[in-house]
Amino acid sequence: MVHLSGPQRRGPDLKELVAQVAFGDQDAFGRLYDAVAGPVFGLVRRVLRDPAQSEEVTQEVMLEVWRTAARYQPDRGEVMSWVLTMAHRRAVDRVRSAQATADREQRVAARSHMPAFDEVAEQVEGRLEREQVRRCLRMLTELQRQAVTLAYYRGYSYREVADMLSAPLGTVKTRMRDGLIRLRDCLGVES
Amino acid sequence: MTGGAELHTLTGAYAAHALDGPERAEFERHLALCEACALEVREFAATLARLGAAEAETPPAELRARVMSGIGSVRQLAPPSAVVPVVPQPTGRRRRSRLVRHWPKLALAASVALAAALGGLAVDQSRRADEADARATQLQAQQAVFGSLLTAPDARTATATAGTGVGTVVWSQSRGQAGFLASGMPALPAGKTYELWFDDAGTMRPAGLLPASSGSLLLQGPLDGAVGVGVTVEPAGGSAHPSSTPVMLLPFS
Numbered sequence: 001m002v003h004l005s006g007p008q009r010r011g012p013d014l015k016e017l018v019a020q021v022a023f024g025d026q027d028a029f030g031r032l033y034d035a036v037a038g039p040v041f042g043l044v045r046r047v048l049r050d051p052a053q054s055e056e057v058t059q060e061v062m063l064e065v066w067r068t069a070a071r072y073q074p075d076r077g078e079v080m081s082w083v084l085t086m087a088h089r090r091a092v093d094r095v096r097s098a099q100a101t102a103d104r105e106q107r108v109a110a111r112s113h114m115p116a117f118d119e120v121a122e123q124v125e126g127r128l129e130r131e132q133v134r135r136c137l138r139m140l141t142e143l144q145r146q147a148v149t150l151a152y153y154r155g156y157s158y159r160e161v162a163d164m165l166s167a168p169l170g171t172v173k174t175r176m177r178d179g180l181i182r183l184r185d186c187l188g189v190e191s
Numbered sequence: 192m193t194g195g196a197e198l199h200t201l202t203g204a205y206a207a208h209a210l211d212g213p214e215r216a217e218f219e220r221h222l223a224l225c226e227a228c229a230l231e232v233r234e235f236a237a238t239l240a241r242l243g244a245a246e247a248e249t250p251p252a253e254l255r256a257r258v259m260s261g262i263g264s265v266r267q268l269a270p271p272s273a274v275v276p277v278v279p280q281p282t283g284r285r286r287r288s289r290l291v292r293h294w295p296k297l298a299l300a301a302s303v304a305l306a307a308a309l310g311g312l313a314v315d316q317s318r319r320a321d322e323a324d325a326r327a328t329q330l331q332a333q334q335a336v337f338g339s340l341l342t343a344p345d346a347r348t349a350t351a352t353a354g355t356g357v358g359t360v361v362w363s364q365s366r367g368q369a370g371f372l373a374s375g376m377p378a379l380p381a382g383k384t385y386e387l388w389f390d391d392a393g394t395m396r397p398a399g400l401l402p403a404s405s406g407s408l409l410l411q412g413p414l415d416g417a418v419g420v421g422v423t424v425e426p427a428g429g430s431a432h433p434s435s436t437p438v439m440l441l442p443f444s
Contacts, residue, residue, distance in 0.1 A: 013352065015352060015357050016350040016351075016352060016357060017350075018357075019350045019357040019358075019359040019372065019374060020348050020350050020359060022267070022359070022372065022374075023341060023346075023348045023359060023361050023372065024267060024341065024346075025348050026259070026262065028348075029259075029262060030255075030259060033255060033258060033259070034255075037250050037254070037255065037258075038247040038248060038249055038250065039243060039244040039246070039247040040250075041247075041248055041249075041250035041254070042243070042244075042246035042247040042248035043243035043244075043246050043247075045246070045248055046243075046246045055250065055251065055254055058250055058254060059254060059257055059258055059261065062258045062261075063258065063261050063262060063265050066262045066265055066267065067265050067266070067267055067268055068267075068268050069267065069268075070267065070268050070269060071268055072374075073374070073375060073405075074355055074356070074357050074374055074375040075355045075356075075375040076233060077233050077236065077237055078237060078240070080240050080244060081233075081236050081237040081240040084239070084240040084243040084244065085236045085239075085240065087243070088207075088208055088239070088243060089208055092208040096211070129241070129244060129245050129247075130245040132245075133241060133242055133245040134245075148203075148207065148242075151204065151207040151208075151209035152207045152239055152242055152243075153242070153246075155208070156209065157209050157210070157211050158204040158207075158209040158210065159211075161209065170197075170200075172204075173200050173201060173203070173204055174200050176203035176204050176207065176209065177200050177201075177202055177203030177204070178203075179203070180202075180203045180206065180207075180235045180238055180239070181203075183238050183241075183242070184234050184235065184237075184238040187238060187241050189234055189237045189238045189241065
């Protein structure tokens with residue numbers, strides 16, 4: 001493998017790995033797994049809570065990465081964003097599926113209080129990234145922050161979010177977007 | 192009814208997967224027509240991925256083993272089908288038929304690619320039908336060989352990047368051939384093209400042109416003693432010798 005352009009980065013170049021995975025390179029897939037499985041599992045677990053279901057979904061997501069590697073478009077975004085978008089979609093689908101319904105209603109009932117961002121699990125690994133995300137979340141208004149975190153970390157639809165916050169649908173829609181614009185700028189996400 | 196302006200405010204909810212059913216479908220129809228919305232959704236997806244990555248947690252070790260053994264039974268999708276028309280090497284009939292039997296896995300990819308290529312040819316009114324037929328036959332032969340290359344037991348790969356683009360070369364010593372997969376190569380000005388070269392230990396041998404920014408092609412000519420593959424930017428139509436420094440070099444190592 002050669003790296004001819006761009007500065008030397010820490011860790012493997014994920015775009016290169018995906019290109020190799022697209023050719024059926026299993027070693028490259030192993031390295032890609034090592035780079036993304038932690039974020040995938042962590043995010044899925046955050047949405048689903050249940051460890052066994054989170055493992056299942058993580059496995060599904062990684063197999064999907066293997067299956068669709070050739071369809072990844074490097075000019076459309078980073079590998080991590082591609083993989084975590086897939087992971088979030090699957091976690092949300094799982095949480096909204098019929099078999100999860102009963103479970104979910106119980107969870108909603110049990111959580112009359114609004115979740116706060118200090119519920120973000122403490123872990124040594126990735127602490128800097130976590131700190132930056134927290135700092136940026138603090139810069140949002142209360143309603144923006146709740147709209148974004150209830151939808152993303154809990155997998156609620158924006159209608160459910162509106163119910164939970166007793167806010168009009170239109171307000172939740174715009175707060176979610178405004179919150180994401182602030183987060184995007186705070187985290188320095190480039191298009 | 193929701194108007195265009197109101198639909199635009201759904202970018203956040205859409206990126207967070209907080210839209211369901213008809214609303215999601217309606218927004219996706221809007222998204223296909225709204226470049227600004229598509230950009231915003233991509234930015235939000237990247238933003239949310241940062242929120243997701245901040246939750247990273249080490250998965251159980253046995254999950255890795257399950258996933259690694261699982262991929263063996265999952266068929267991979269083919270690369271997007273921007274087939275690159277390179278004049279193929281004349282291939283002996285016996286050899287071709289033997290190779291063709293080796294590419295069932297890629298057969299669908301080849302036919303999809305071929306359909307795309309034929310679609311492109313159909314709208315090209317300057318070409319006569321018999322030329323199209325000949326091209327199709329050539330493309331089919333090329334795809335067959337490319338497919339067999341991917342499934343060769345000694346197939347190996349190397350990857351390099353150039354700007355937003357990623358190039359991967361796959362080669363097989365037993366087949367004596369190499370293929371190239373390009374993805375998102377930076378667009379070139381009119382009158383320029385990417386040309387591929389075999390590196391014969393310092394001497395560059397032309398191996399075909401890459402007119403599209405994404406797609407796969409079988410490199411023209413045998414591997415012989417080549418030590419790698421290079422990519423340069425050349426005037427349209429290609430050059431006999433490289434006229435610029437390579438944008439990518441991929442050693443066979």
